[in-house]
Amino acid sequence: MSKRTKFGLLGKDISYSFSRKYFSEKFEKLGLADLTYSNLDIPEIEEFPFLLYHREDEYQGINVTIPYKESVMRYLHEIDEDAKKIGAVNTIKVTNDNKLFGYNTDFYGFQKSIEPFIKNHHKKALILGTGGASKAIAYALKKMNIAYKFVSRSKAEDKFTYEMLNQQIFEEYTVIINSTPVGTFPNVNESPNIPFEFITEKHLLFDLIYNPEQSKFLKEGLKRGAAIKNGYEMLELQAEKSWEIWNS
Known part of the structure; x- marks a missing residue:
């Protein structure tokens, strides 16, 4: 399996994104030149599975912002207890077997x-x-x-x-x-x-x-x-x- 090098922010109209700037600067400081962080800006949550199709093994993690913190949950394989109780996910981890795990760090x-x-x-x-x-x-x-x-x-x-x-x-x-x-x-x-x-x-x-x-x-x-x-x-x-x- 190729090394996972991609991270991203899932949302809508997110050109202002805090996350992309924050993580890009973090990767630079840590000398992790092979890692990238991009905006996954989609008009409807239904596009999420197609966005990842054939590319799960490239992604290690995805942040989720407005308006998809609740609607993304239906596409996840497992959801952490805290996130379940909250009813919203803002962090997705892609496991080695391409399962999507949801968490809430907000x-x-x-x-x-x-x-x-x-x-x-x-x-x-x-x-x-x-x-x-x-x-x-x-x-x-x-x-x-x-x-x-x-x-x-x-x-x-x-x-x-x-x-x-x-x-x-x-x-x-x-x-x-x-x-x-x-x-x-x-x-x-x-x-x-x-x-x-x-x-x-x-x-x-x-x-x-x-x-x-x-x-x-x-x-x-x-x-x-x-x-x-x-x-x-x-x-x-x-x-x-x-x-x-x-x-x-």
Whole structure:
């Protein structure tokens, strides 16, 4: 069997990709000139098997991003327990017998990144958005014994809608996590529609967005004395965890 030299990021409209730059620079630093990392940009998840057809033995690992973290799961041979519980995969390892194993390293990256900022009064969190990344965040919060509620545009028994958010909720929920893409470059003047006037110095705002470095969401929190953190370190940590999985 030829040596596996390829890695990639599976997603849609991912020219901005953090992963390609990160891993290409990593391979260069480690002197691994034979390894490549490319964007596997496909319009529909149904193209995924054809993308790999006759090429499985070239790939060692694949990262998965929006919008395929959930839909890719049907194409995998095995899924790690954490990823199963989360219901989303962001890392695929291709085994020597060309089986696809799915993992989730997002929850690990998020947990390690937010933990140093958690204070005793941070007992409850609001998760803005309900996509694949939000599931990993919920899983990490559960592990940290922080209660959480999703905030969504549509009504549901177990969720808040944006319209429901008020001062009382903000006094109770002092960690607010943006898992939506709202505010990502180039739309830097946008932010999730929350009542920022109820943010205080007791709040911690975490944004999965890292471009711009300070999103409007984070700037509004900073203005009111809240602790803030963007998603760059989370991405680095989840990427390193992926690398560990691919090489184990």
